[in-house]
Amino acid sequence: MQANPAAFHSEPVLPSRTVTRVFCPNGHNLLDVCYTIQGLAGIKLVFTDARGERGLLVLSPTLGCFDRLVLAGRLVDGDKISLACPECAAPLDVLGPCACASGDAGAPGELCLLYLTEAHTADEAIAVCNVVGCHRSSIRHAGEYIQA
Numbered sequence: 001m002q003a004n005p006a007a008f009h010s011e012p013v014l015p016s017r018t019v020t021r022v023f024c025p026n027g028h029n030l031l032d033v034c035y036t037i038q039g040l041a042g043i044k045l046v047f048t049d050a051r052g053e054r055g056l057l058v059l060s061p062t063l064g065c066f067d068r069l070v071l072a073g074r075l076v077d078g079d080k081i082s083l084a085c086p087e088c089a090a091p092l093d094v095l096g097p098c099a100c101a102s103g104d105a106g107a108p109g110e111l112c113l114l115y116l117t118e119a120h121t122a123d124e125a126i127a128v129c130n131v132v133g134c135h136r137s138s139i140r141h142a143g144e145y146i147q148a
């Protein structure tokens with residue numbers, strides 16, 4: 001039997017860099033079709049800034065796209081914010097410290113997890129830094145990182 005020549009050129013299938021399902025730790029869908037970024041439903045999150053003021057922001061569902069909408073409150077580059085679900089106010093789980101340092105405070109940011117499945121596993125999740133302006137984000141599919 002002849003080998004399929006296409007097999008020699010096949011690339012590994014890369015998982016999509018755009019997510020279509022994102023869940024909070026309690027399983028709420030965080031994608032909101034009312035707020036789109038580049039035509040795609042954005043990830044809506046409540047944030048609390050360093051001064052304790054709350055706001056609402058929408059992140060792009062595409063890895064490497066750092067466009068965002070601020071629906072309420074104010075985001076200042078270098079500020080560390082806490083991120084939570086707009087539905088149940090549950091804070092996002094933290095994967096671990098980010099490699100960045102947050103401006104004057106010098107405190108490292110944390111990589112917050114947005115789950116891609118209702119199973120809530122860090123192996124199927126987006127990790128975003130909670131320091132405004134830090135672009136270290138990644139998607140994990142089956143435990144494999146895709147960096148922005």
Ligand SMILES: [Zn+2]
Pocket residue numbers: 024025026027028085086087088089090
């Ligand atoms: Zn929730």
Ligand SMILES: [Zn+2]
Pocket residue numbers: 098099100101109110129130131134135136
């Ligand atoms: Zn960071």
